[in-house]
Amino acid sequence: xxxxxxxxKYFFIVVWTVFVVAPFLWALTTSFKDFQSVNGGVTYIPxxxxxxxxxxxxxxxxxxxxGGVDIIExxxxxxxxxxxxSLISIILGTLSAYALSRYTFKAGFVKNNDxxxxxxxxxxxxxxxxxIPFFLFLSSINLLDSLTGLIVVYIVLLMPIAxxxxxxxxxxxxxxxxxxxLIDGCNPYQAFLKVVLPNSIPxxxxxxxxxxxxxxxxxxxxxxxxFTEVQLLPxxxxxxxxxxxxxxxxxxxxxxxxxxxxxVAFIVERYLSKGNLSGAIK
Amino acid sequence: MDLVANNxxxxxxxxxxxxEVSFNFKEGNLYTILGRTLSGKTTLLKTIAGLLTPxxxxxxxxxxxxxxxxxWERNVAMVYQQFINYPHLNVFENIAFPLKxxxxxxxxxxxxVMDALKSVGLVGYEKRKIQELSGGQQQRVSxxxxxxxxxxxxxxxxxxxxxxxxxxxQLREEFKNLFSKGLADETILIYSTTDPRETMELNGEVxxxxxxxxxxxxxxxxxxxxxxxxxxxxISNDPPMNIIEAKISDNxxxxxGINLEAPKHLSKLTEDGLKIGLRxxxxxxxxxxxxxxxxxxxxxGSETLLHLKRGDTKIIVSIEEVLNFKIHDKxxxxxxxxxxxxxxxxxxxxxxxFGGLNG
Numbered sequence: 001x002x003x004x005x006x007x008x009k010y011f012f013i014v015v016w017t018v019f020v021v022a023p024f025l026w027a028l029t030t031s032f033k034d035f036q037s038v039n040g041g042v043t044y045i046p047x048x049x050x051x052x053x054x055x056x057x058x059x060x061x062x063x064x065x066x067g068g069v070d071i072i073e074x075x076x077x078x079x080x081x082x083x084x085x086s087l088i089s090i091i092l093g094t095l096s097a098y099a100l101s102r103y104t105f106k107a108g109f110v111k112n113n114d115x116x117x118x119x120x121x122x123x124x125x126x127x128x129x130x131x132i133p134f135f136l137f138l139s140s141i142n143l144l145d146s147l148t149g150l151i152v153v154y155i156v157l158l159m160p161i162a163x164x165x166x167x168x169x170x171x172x173x174x175x176x177x178x179x180x181x182l183i184d185g186c187n188p189y190q191a192f193l194k195v196v197l198p199n200s201i202p203x204x205x206x207x208x209x210x211x212x213x214x215x216x217x218x219x220x221x222x223x224x225x226x227f228t229e230v231q232l233l234p235x236x237x238x239x240x241x242x243x244x245x246x247x248x249x250x251x252x253x254x255x256x257x258x259x260x261x262x263x264v265a266f267i268v269e270r271y272l273s274k275g276n277l278s279g280a281i282k
Numbered sequence: 283m284d285l286v287a288n289n290x291x292x293x294x295x296x297x298x299x300x301x302e303v304s305f306n307f308k309e310g311n312l313y314t315i316l317g318r319t320l321s322g323k324t325t326l327l328k329t330i331a332g333l334l335t336p337x338x339x340x341x342x343x344x345x346x347x348x349x350x351x352x353x354w355e356r357n358v359a360m361v362y363q364q365f366i367n368y369p370h371l372n373v374f375e376n377i378a379f380p381l382k383x384x385x386x387x388x389x390x391x392x393x394x395v396m397d398a399l400k401s402v403g404l405v406g407y408e409k410r411k412i413q414e415l416s417g418g419q420q421q422r423v424s425x426x427x428x429x430x431x432x433x434x435x436x437x438x439x440x441x442x443x444x445x446x447x448x449x450x451x452q453l454r455e456e457f458k459n460l461f462s463k464g465l466a467d468e469t470i471l472i473y474s475t476t477d478p479r480e481t482m483e484l485n486g487e488v489x490x491x492x493x494x495x496x497x498x499x500x501x502x503x504x505x506x507x508x509x510x511x512x513x514x515x516x517i518s519n520d521p522p523m524n525i526i527e528a529k530i531s532d533n534x535x536x537x538x539g540i541n542l543e544a545p546k547h548l549s550k551l552t553e554d555g556l557k558i559g560l561r562x563x564x565x566x567x568x569x570x571x572x573x574x575x576x577x578x579x580x581x582x583g584s585e586t587l588l589h590l591k592r593g594d595t596k597i598i599v600s601i602e603e604v605l606n607f608k609i610h611d612k613x614x615x616x617x618x619x620x621x622x623x624x625x626x627x628x629x630x631x632x633x634x635x636f637g638g639l640n641g
Contacts, residue, residue, distance in 0.1 A: 174366065176362050177368065177369075179328075179360075180362070180367075182353040183331055183333075183353060183360050185354050185355075186383060187352070187354050195370075199369055
């Protein structure tokens, strides 16, 4: 029984690992192949199966005039939009979440939980429903095809995530801690900044991570709300797919676009597993 | 500087948390709020601290309307029954927190914090994280933080209830020392508890609270000797006072076929529906006594609590030694009837052995 359990455990771990890692390996090898190696049958091992070259990667930084696609600018655009929108979402979302967690709001039948749900409902709606209003809205204030416009839209998309995670987190921080801070001479803002926030760092990290992921991977709104002036990375990657699919540069750009998320995940994982943060509140 | 409250009421749902509570607390005194759980003790303390605003009533401190002063300017200190400290700060920073808030000179803060650490016996723990301390130590940090402020009003909300027996005894002793050192004569100390023994030991002015209402106010000794009603007698005794439905006639107290000669202070009572109250410690085992059946015997510390039954009458007897009984054993007991109380049908005290009312 016990042996069977161990066998099954490792069996599924191995299956799952292959499932998760295989696409990366595939992308990694493909990015170093040329047309022949990609189309000439199944090959995996560099220098044995095929001769690796850097063409796929070079295309990414060459200017369009020289036949490249130059993803450097979209890359930094994406980073700028994601980070700015995430930061603003976290600040606004954390403040709203604290208010929703600690104070009672009532307007007719609308109460705290309804307001929290209203935030989440923004994410339940299919994005396509929002696309036309966003388009008209941005065009009316002349922010179509601009970084600022994208940031505004991304805040609308990311803030609900921050509110949702932080409300839950603040609800777990005992109210008595805020009360003690008030008794010890803090006004409500100081109590929030000096006592509640430092004890909510794990929640902030998780919320921040989700915001960055969801902002970074968005293709739909970046595609609809930008044309020529501004381009984000996901849109640019898709644009690579012309008449002859350049699998090598597609793979390279996919790896480049996933890299920041992997780095974020590693940092966060280290930070959270320090333990002193996750166990800050008994 | 007196803390005066008039008719404080607070009713957030369909139950009163505070019901017309009035008091006059004077500086340099210790006040104990005694009541069962959910009797409104915490609500009262939070109202004094300013964390809750009552629906009606007034609080004045030093002649000024206290309700208009926000919490952070009231200069009160509070210790919760849960051990509330700032988890992101170490012991020293926790205790220094209220002083830092006041922007006081760092060297003065250091001195004050070290004094506070000394008075709660935590010298050497400054650098520790709060999570690395035991419950008792955490509560000491919390106490030190409230002492360091020199607050005019110190609120202690059942500070010992979440500690284990030994630590509770030990900290209670330290509390008594701290309080008797006079903490400065200008402090109003307000201590809430469910434990009658704690109340008696602290020996301050007692306010008995039940369902948000003040039932009786007086020195601990007075509450113990002359509880003004059945409810107070129940709340201020642990185990609760035994209540026996009895008839008094011809100078005799009669119940369950037992006839006891009525002591002087009870002999004049003749009305119907009287209830006799007798503390569990005022009943003793005696071979010539009246026979009761054991329903349950529990050993608590060095004491044995016997739950006894005869007919419809159930009583609890506490015996100052550890004895073993089996359920359904027969025991013989004697009532120290001269220490019995009598309560009227409506629960009011009719007569007490210590001279309350008709005595």
